[in-house]
Amino acid sequence: MATHATTIVPRFGELDPYNHVNHAVYVSYFEAARCVALESADLALPDLSxxxxxxxxxxxxxxxxxxxxxxxxxxxxxxxxxxRRASTRWQQRIIREADEAVLVEADLVAAICDNDGKPRRPPPDLMGKLEALLAG
Incomplete structure (x- = not known):
């Protein structure tokens, strides 16, 4: 798949006293973008739950x-x-659109669990749908 893109405009409450996005907020941006990417593959979190x-x-x-x-x-x-068998590895970047500068990068691993947080093998349809998000 091609890279999934989500646009975000920082809000006032996400800024530190220096008018920069607070470093902890970037993790929220990454999470929101992954959720949007999953929804684009028909994998909305409430449906998975x-x-x-x-x-x-x-x-x-x-x-x-x-x-x-x-x-x-x-x-x-x-x-x-x-x-992987019961997990996924994601790569994300936050890019300033004005000059295409890469501001923040993230690599993460996410496990497939049941609603009690115990690792489990994913249902076959989940892995098939994830195929649409697979890079390359």
Whole structure:
């Protein structure tokens, strides 16, 4: 699949005293963009929960390169880098649209769990739908 893109405009409450997006907010942006990408593949989180499936982040690495400010329009690019037996690996980037600068990058692993948080094998249709998000 091509990269899934989600546009985000920072809000006043997400800024620090220096008019930069607070570093913790980027994790929220990544989460929101993954949810939108999953919905684009017909994998909305409420529907998964109804099937006793959760996609739970187990590892997250974030690299900060440049700050975003209140006047920036941001594009969060999301790619499913790898499907494993009961987990997935994602790569994401936050790009300032004005100059295409990569501001923040994230690599994360998400496990497939049941609604009690116990690891489980994903239903076959879930892995098939994830195929639409697989990079390359």
């Amino acid at each position: 109804n099937q006793n499936v959760q996609i739970v982040v187990t590892n997250l690495e974030v690299r900060f390169r440049e700050p975003a400010t209140a006047r920036d329009t941001l594009r969060v690019e999301t790619e499913l880098a790898e499907r």
